[in-house]
Amino acid sequence: MDIQEGKQKFIESWGKMASDWGINRTMAQVHALLLVAPDALTADEVMDGLSISRGNANMNLRALIDWGLVHKKLKSGERKEYFYAEKDMWKVVRQIIIHRKKKELEPMLKVLDEVAGVEANCPQSESFCNVVKDIRKLSQKADKTLDTLIKADSSWFSTIFYQMVR
Amino acid sequence: MDIQEGKQKFIESWGKMASDWGINRTMAQVHALLLVAPDALTADEVMDGLSISRGNANMNLRALIDWGLVHKKLKSGERKEYFYAEKDMWKVVRQIIIHRKKKELEPMLKVLDEVAGVEANCPQSESFCNVVKDIRKLSQKADKTLDTLIKADSSWFSTIFYQMVR
DNA sequence: CACTGGTTTCAATTATTTTTGAAAACAAAA
DNA sequence: TTTTGTTTTCAAAAATAATTGAAACCAGTG
Numbered sequence: 001m002d003i004q005e006g007k008q009k010f011i012e013s014w015g016k017m018a019s020d021w022g023i024n025r026t027m028a029q030v031h032a033l034l035l036v037a038p039d040a041l042t043a044d045e046v047m048d049g050l051s052i053s054r055g056n057a058n059m060n061l062r063a064l065i066d067w068g069l070v071h072k073k074l075k076s077g078e079r080k081e082y083f084y085a086e087k088d089m090w091k092v093v094r095q096i097i098i099h100r101k102k103k104e105l106e107p108m109l110k111v112l113d114e115v116a117g118v119e120a121n122c123p124q125s126e127s128f129c130n131v132v133k134d135i136r137k138l139s140q141k142a143d144k145t146l147d148t149l150i151k152a153d154s155s156w157f158s159t160i161f162y163q164m165v166r
Numbered sequence: 167m168d169i170q171e172g173k174q175k176f177i178e179s180w181g182k183m184a185s186d187w188g189i190n191r192t193m194a195q196v197h198a199l200l201l202v203a204p205d206a207l208t209a210d211e212v213m214d215g216l217s218i219s220r221g222n223a224n225m226n227l228r229a230l231i232d233w234g235l236v237h238k239k240l241k242s243g244e245r246k247e248y249f250y251a252e253k254d255m256w257k258v259v260r261q262i263i264i265h266r267k268k269k270e271l272e273p274m275l276k277v278l279d280e281v282a283g284v285e286a287n288c289p290q291s292e293s294f295c296n297v298v299k300d301i302r303k304l305s306q307k308a309d310k311t312l313d314t315l316i317k318a319d320s321s322w323f324s325t326i327f328y329q330m331v332r
Numbered sequence: 333c334a335c336t337g338g339t340t341t342c343a344a345t346t347a348t349t350t351t352t353g354a355a356a357a358c359a360a361a362a
Numbered sequence: 363t364t365t366t367g368t369t370t371t372c373a374a375a376a377a378t379a380a381t382t383g384a385a386a387c388c389a390g391t392g
Contacts, residue, residue: 022188118172
């Protein structure tokens with residue numbers, strides 16, 4: 001396998017994994033393409049690199065910027081925009097956590113809080129109440145742990161441990 | 167909000183969250199329905215409860231059993247099957263981790279290993295190699311941590327800590 | 333101002349995923 | 363064996379998500 005094949009395989013597999021996790025496959029492929037690119041790319045280079053339309057490229061590049069995984073760069077004298085990916089993998093993980101926590105964990109917690117209002121007039125044995133209570137406890141723990149992790153940055157493991165044991 | 171509304175809301179929101187994470191929405195709703203049900207349900211009760219077809223109910227019940235989140239139960243004298251969900255939330259989390267790790271993390275790691283073969287003839291500066299190297303390191307760490315977590319069960323936090331600091 | 337090189341938008345199309353429902357398969361009971 | 367109650371399968375239909383591409387837009391430049 002040469003470098004070119006390797007890149008290709010990496011891009012495909014990054015896309016596959018993303019779509020397993022409910023993230024648009026093309027968005028992940030654009031991300032992968034930028035990750036392995038030695039320099040920032042233009043929208044046209046992304047289009048060519050992945051054989052996708054201008055609209056598609058644009059949408060997914062914007063989404064990646066929204067996730068904080070890709071940034072724009074302007075080259076002096078040039079009119080077009082260049083895009084490059086954040087390559088520090090810890091930062092990447094961190095951004096993904098921030099984004100998905102906000103968009104998915106937090107709304108779920110909100111619903112659980114609402115639903116938990118019912119608990120008051122719940123007989124202790126009622127399975128619904130127990131399940132909600134358990135999931136809520138777990139989610140809150142996850143929420144706090146992720147908050148700590150987000151703030152913690154590189155020395156995360158010791159802070160996470162502190163979070164977990166209390 | 168009464169109990170019935172609460173259950174409804176919980177089922178909806180569990181389904182929504184699942185589909186955000188690339189899991190079939192109906193599968194998660196069946197799971198939620200069984201989680202909040204005081205007793206085991208028949209396929210027909212699931213169909214009615216969620217207004218879905220027999221085929222759909224059957225498929226998703228089987229998938230849940232495959233994930234280890236739901237079990238069958240036979241009542242003596244009765245011919246039909248009853249289904250009930252595992253309600254210990256730690257076990258639920260554990261099963262989900264086991265399943266997704268096997269189906270998603272492991273294949274990704276395999277690809278990374280293959281792709282990493284290229285590294286040999288990579289100049290140190292080559293961004294592709296660095297990215298692959300970093301992701302691989304991270305995934306392997308995640309893989310090991312999850313293994314430890316899966317084995318660790320309830321006293322997980324101290325074992326995970328041990329895993330993380332080394 | 334009008335032109336040029338670029339980006340963004342979004343209705344229509346295409347691809348993918350999920351669901352249906354009727355037929356087939358099964359297995360316990362008659 | 364046949365009947366009956368049940369589960370399973372899977373091709374076709376429906377629902378959902380992603381993609382295209384052309385028009386609208388935007389901002390420097392002449």
